[in-house]
Amino acid sequence: MATLNTYLNFNGNTEEAFNFYKSVFGGDFAVLQRFKDSPGCEGMAVGDQEKIMHVALPIGGNVLMGTDITDPMPASTFGTGISLSVDAGSEEEANTLFNNLSAGGTVTMALEKMFWGALFGMATDKFGIQWMVNYDYNKK
Known part of the structure; x- marks a missing residue:
């Protein structure tokens, strides 16, 4: 969850x-x-x-x-x-959340592996709400 x-x-x-x-x-x-x-x-x-x-x-x-x-x-x-920040429980969940939140909106930072050890991306949804999706590889 x-x-x-x-x-x-x-x-x-x-x-x-x-x-x-x-x-x-x-x-x-x-x-x-x-x-x-x-x-x-x-x-x-x-x-x-x-x-x-x-x-x-x-x-x-x-x-x-x-x-x-x-x-x-x-x-x-x-x-x-x-910005609302969502910490996903898995890489798959992060991808699903990011894709669903950004559908019809604008990706401001593609979901990618980052230097701090996480999969991270930012998008503004179709309603203008800013989202940050994160999956921390260190919490596997």
């Missing part, structure tokens, strides 16, 4: 927002990764390199995740400020 987590996009204040969420919900970040620490981001503007590429805060049985929007991504506005 798939797990549905919330992924929030911010216009440069992800760290501030997630420190607030941490103060509200408690716990520790499972992941806090800056763009400067990620392959392929070396050419980004110096200010953008310090921004958050990915942060994850476990809350109960779910995870609240987020990122900073950087160029050339569009600024976060109502309707695009949230």
Whole structure:
């Protein structure tokens, strides 16, 4: 069965927002990764390199995740400020979920094996909802 987590996009204040969420919900970040620490981001503007590429805060049985929007991504506005992240239980399920969610919509990042050990892709469905599909090979 798939797990549905919330992924929030911010216009440069992800760290501030997630420190607030941490103060509200408690716990520790499972992941806090800056763009400067990620392959392929070396050419980004110096200010953008310090921004958050990915942060994850476990809350109960779910995870609240987020990122900073950087160029050339569009600024976060109502309707695009949230992506729903689905963690599939298998590679087959990830492919099925991704194909079904992207049908009639737009694939923004093809479902591919990524450097962090997962099968990952992004799509906006035909209703304008942003989805991220992930299958973590390390959780086999």
